[in-house]
Amino acid sequence: MKKCGRCQEKKPVAAFFKRAASFDGLQARCKLCCAKHARSPKGKTTQKEYNQSAKRKTLQKKYKQSPKGRASKKRYEQSDKGKTAKKKWQQSDKGKISSANKRHRKKIAQAAQAVRER
Ligand SMILES: [Zn+2]
Numbered sequence: 372m373k374k375c376g377r378c379q380e381k382k383p384v385a386a387f388f389k390r391a392a393s394f395d396g397l398q399a400r401c402k403l404c405c406a407k408h409a410r411s412p413k414g415k416t417t418q419k420e421y422n423q424s425a426k427r428k429t430l431q432k433k434y435k436q437s438p439k440g441r442a443s444k445k446r447y448e449q450s451d452k453g454k455t456a457k458k459k460w461q462q463s464d465k466g467k468i469s470s471a472n473k474r475h476r477k478k479i480a481q482a483a484q485a486v487r488e489r
Pocket residue numbers: 375376377378379380400401402403404
């Protein structure tokens with residue numbers, strides 16, 4: 372059991388999110404209080420600021436390169452949601468430019484390869 376720092380109620384450990392940085396490995400607030408905070412205007416601002424921070428970007432990059440992150444990406448790409456999103460992106464202007472660039476880069480690489488083999 373652990374006491375929530377917000378609502379002061381004693382709750383089982385399962386009612387708290389994990390937090391590696393704290394001494395007991397758990398968040399000070401219970402899940403319910405975390406959810407309430409996240410929905411509040413202040414919580415939304417904090418989340419937005421965190422999402423745009425360099426720390427988050429570094430962590431995200433690290434996660435994406437980890438085996439877990441790659442597996443997650445693969446799972447998403449194979450899901451219906453991921454497939455729809457990819458199709459939508461490919462049909463957008465940005466996607467069209469990107470795939471044209473990809474084809475162009477491939478052509479250059481093949482030409483370079485041919486020169487090297489000669
Ligand atoms: Zn609480």
